[in-house]
Amino acid sequence: MSVEEMNISDRENLIKVGFDFEEKDRAATFLQEDNSIKLVKSLVPGVEILPIEEALKKYSWVKEYYGKAFQKINKDFHKDTQGGYFIWIKKNTQVFFPIQACLLIKKEKFSQRVHNLVIIDENAQGYIITGCTVSETSFDSSHLGISEFFIKKGGYLNFTMIHKWQSTSLVEPKTVAIVGQEGTFISNYICLHPVKKVVMYPEVLLVGEKAKTRLNSLLFSHPDSFLDIGSKVVLKASFTGAEVISRAISDKGEVIMRGHLQSQSPKVKAHLECQGLMLSDKGKIWAIPQLETSYQDVDMSHEAAIGKINREEIEYLCSRTLTEKEAKSVIVRGFMNTDILFLPQVLKSEVERITQEITKVEF
Amino acid sequence: MKREILRIENLTVKVSSKEILKNINLSIEEETTLILFGPNGSGKSTLIHAIMGFSGYKIVEGDIFFKGKSIKNLSIDERARLGIGVMFQRPPKIKGVSLKDIAYFLSSQEEEIEELIQHLNLKSLFHRDLNYDFSGGELKRSELFQVILQKPKLLLLDEPESGVDIENISIMGGILSNYLKNNCVSSLIITHTGYILDYVEAEKGCVMIDGEIVCMGHPQEIFESIKSSGYERCRKCQWKK
Numbered sequence: 001m002s003v004e005e006m007n008i009s010d011r012e013n014l015i016k017v018g019f020d021f022e023e024k025d026r027a028a029t030f031l032q033e034d035n036s037i038k039l040v041k042s043l044v045p046g047v048e049i050l051p052i053e054e055a056l057k058k059y060s061w062v063k064e065y066y067g068k069a070f071q072k073i074n075k076d077f078h079k080d081t082q083g084g085y086f087i088w089i090k091k092n093t094q095v096f097f098p099i100q101a102c103l104l105i106k107k108e109k110f111s112q113r114v115h116n117l118v119i120i121d122e123n124a125q126g127y128i129i130t131g132c133t134v135s136e137t138s139f140d141s142s143h144l145g146i147s148e149f150f151i152k153k154g155g156y157l158n159f160t161m162i163h164k165w166q167s168t169s170l171v172e173p174k175t176v177a178i179v180g181q182e183g184t185f186i187s188n189y190i191c192l193h194p195v196k197k198v199v200m201y202p203e204v205l206l207v208g209e210k211a212k213t214r215l216n217s218l219l220f221s222h223p224d225s226f227l228d229i230g231s232k233v234v235l236k237a238s239f240t241g242a243e244v245i246s247r248a249i250s251d252k253g254e255v256i257m258r259g260h261l262q263s264q265s266p267k268v269k270a271h272l273e274c275q276g277l278m279l280s281d282k283g284k285i286w287a288i289p290q291l292e293t294s295y296q297d298v299d300m301s302h303e304a305a306i307g308k309i310n311r312e313e314i315e316y317l318c319s320r321t322l323t324e325k326e327a328k329s330v331i332v333r334g335f336m337n338t339d340i341l342f343l344p345q346v347l348k349s350e351v352e353r354i355t356q357e358i359t360k361v362e363f
Numbered sequence: 364m365k366r367e368i369l370r371i372e373n374l375t376v377k378v379s380s381k382e383i384l385k386n387i388n389l390s391i392e393e394e395t396t397l398i399l400f401g402p403n404g405s406g407k408s409t410l411i412h413a414i415m416g417f418s419g420y421k422i423v424e425g426d427i428f429f430k431g432k433s434i435k436n437l438s439i440d441e442r443a444r445l446g447i448g449v450m451f452q453r454p455p456k457i458k459g460v461s462l463k464d465i466a467y468f469l470s471s472q473e474e475e476i477e478e479l480i481q482h483l484n485l486k487s488l489f490h491r492d493l494n495y496d497f498s499g500g501e502l503k504r505s506e507l508f509q510v511i512l513q514k515p516k517l518l519l520l521d522e523p524e525s526g527v528d529i530e531n532i533s534i535m536g537g538i539l540s541n542y543l544k545n546n547c548v549s550s551l552i553i554t555h556t557g558y559i560l561d562y563v564e565a566e567k568g569c570v571m572i573d574g575e576i577v578c579m580g581h582p583q584e585i586f587e588s589i590k591s592s593g594y595e596r597c598r599k600c601q602w603k604k
Contacts, residue, residue, distance in 0.1 A: 310455065311418060312455045313455050313457050315417050315418065315439055316451070316454060316455050316457070317457075317460075317465075318438065318439035318440040318443065319415055319417075319439050319440075319442075319443050319448075319449050319451075320443065320465055320468070320469060320509060320513060321440055321443040321444050321468075321469065321513060322440060322468060323440050324438070324440065326468075327440075330460055330464065330468075331457060331459075331460065333459065333460075334457060334458050334459025334460035334464075334492075335458060335459055336459070337458070337459030339459075
C-alpha cells in the first residue's frame with residue numbers, strides 16, 4: 001500500500017505528529033509503517049536518508065557507528081530490531097528545512113522495534129522532526145526505538161520528537177548521543193496524548209570541548225497514563241554546557257521527571273529545571289533532579305517546582321470575560337509554551353498548533 | 364433623569380473572616396463617574412474585588428445591583444460579560460500568556476487592536492509573557508488596553524495613575540476620557556493622587572475610611588480638602604452622608 005492509499009485517520013495522526021505529506025518545507029522524508037518502509041526520500045543535496053539496513057549495506061563505515069554510542073556508556077541494546085532510519089548530514093552542509101521521519105504502528109498488538117542512526121558531520125547543521133504514532137485500531141501495541149546520534153566537531157542538530165499514542169500503547173525509546181567539540185545537540189520531546197506507559201532516559205555525552213546540549217520536554221499525563229521521562233548528561237570536557245528543561249502537567253496521570261547532570265571535567269556549566277502542574281488531587285508528579293561532580297570549578301544548578309493553577313490568574317482572565325474553563329485552558333497552554341524549544345520558524349507554528357490542540361481540552 | 368447602572372446596598376464584606384467593608388451604600392448613574400478617595404488600607408480595592416465577585420471577598424450582608432438586577436450570585440465572567448470591566452492595580456503575572464492572546468480573545472478587529480497598541484505604545488509588550496518585568500507604567504497601559512477592548516459599560520479603575528510618569532498619565536488620561544465619553548460608559552475610579560481628575564469629568568466623589576463611606580460630595584472639592592488637610596478632616600466631614 002502506498003502513502004496515498006493510507007486511510008484518513010492514519011494520515012491525520014501523522015499530520016498531528018508533524019508529518020507533512022506535501023513535503024513543502026522538508027529536506028528529506030522517511031516513513032515506516034509497522035516493519036515496512038513506505039517512503040524514503042532526500043530532497044536536498046548533502047542529506048542522505050536511508051532505511052538503516054540499507055545504509056549498513058551501502059556504506060561499510062556505518063558499522064563503525066552502529067551500536068557504538070551504547071558501547072560508549074557500557075549499555076546493552078536490543079539487537080532484534082527491524083527498520084529505522086539512517087540520517088547523515090554531510091560535512092559543511094547546512095539544512096534549514098527540517099528532515100521528517102515518522103514511525104507508525106498499524107497492526108494490533110504489534111511490537112515495533114527500530115534502530116535509528118543519525119550522523120551530523122563536521123560543521124553540518126540540521127533539524128529533524130520525528131513523529132511516532134499509532135492507528136486508532138492498533139490496541140496493545142508497543143514501540144521500542146533505539147536511537148544513536150553522533151554530532152561531530154562544530155555540528156548542530158535540533159531534534160524534535162512528537163509522540164501521539166493511545167491508552168494501550170507501551171513505549172520505550174532508548175537514546176544515546178555523542179557530541180564532539182563545539183557541537184550542539186538540542187532535543188525536544190513532546191508527549192501530550194494519552195498513552196499507557198512511556199519510559200525513556202536518553203543519555204548525552206559531551207565529549208569535546210565547548211560541546212553543548214539542551215534537552216526539553218513538554219509532557220501531559222492523562223488519567224491512567226504513566227510517563228517516566230528522564231535524561232542524563234555527562235559533561236566530559238571543559239567548557240561544555242547542558243540545560244535540561246521539563247514541563248509536565250498531570251491530569252490524573254503519573255509523571256516522573258528525572259534529570260541527572262554529571263560533570264567529569266572542571267569548567268562546565270549545567271542547569272536542570274523541572275516544573276509540574278497538578279490539575280487535581282489525583283495523579284502524581286515526581287521530580288527527581290540530580291547534580292553530580294568531583295570538581296570544584298563547576299557551575300551546576302537545578303530548580304524544581306510543582307503546583308496548581310493559580311486561582312488569581314484564573315479569576316483575572318475571568319474578569320476579561322473568559323469562562324473558568326477557558327481561563328484554565330489558556331493558562332495550561334501558556335505553561336506548555338513552545339518557546340522553550342528553540343524551534344526554527346517553519347516548525348514553530350506547526351508544533352504550536354499541535355500543542356494548542358491538545359491543551360484546548362476542558363478541565 | 365439618568366438611570367442607575369450600579370447600586371450597592373448595605374454591603375458588608377469579609378476577607379479571611381475580617382470585616383473590611385461595613386454597610387456600604389453607593390450608586391452610579393449611567394454615563395457618570397464616581398471618584399473614590401481614601402487612605403491606604405481603607406478598603407477601596409476590596410470594594411472593586413467584591414463588585415467583580417473575586418473569591419476571598421465574602422458578602423456577609425447587602426447586595427450589588429447592575430442595571431437593576433442583583434449580581435451577587437453571578438460568576439466573575441458572567442459579571443464581566445454583563446458589562447463590568449476592571450483595570451487592576453496589581454494584575455497577576457501569567458507565564459506563556461501574552462497581551463496578544465488576551466487581545467484576540469476580546470476583539471476580532473485587527474484594526475482596533477493595532478490602533479490601540481500604537482496609541483498606548485504597547486508594541487514591545489504585545490508578545491511578552493503578561494506582566495512579567497512590566498514597569499509600573501507598562502502595567503497600567505496594558506490594563507487600560509485590555510479593558511477598552513473588553514468594551515464594558517461600567518469601568519472600575521483601581522488607581523489608574525499610580526506608578527505612571529506624567530507623560531504617560533496624559534496619554535492614558537486622554538484615551539480613558541475619550542473612551543468614557545464616546546461610548547457613554549460609567550466609571551468608578553479609585554485615586555490617590557487625584558491626577559486623573561485633570562482628564563476625567565467626574566460628577567461625584569466619596570471618601571472611604573476604615574471600610575466605611577464617610578463623605579460624599581463634589582470630587583474636586585473633596586480632593587482640595589484632602590490636599591490641604593489630609594483625611595483627618597474627612598473623618599469629621601460636614602458633607603457626611
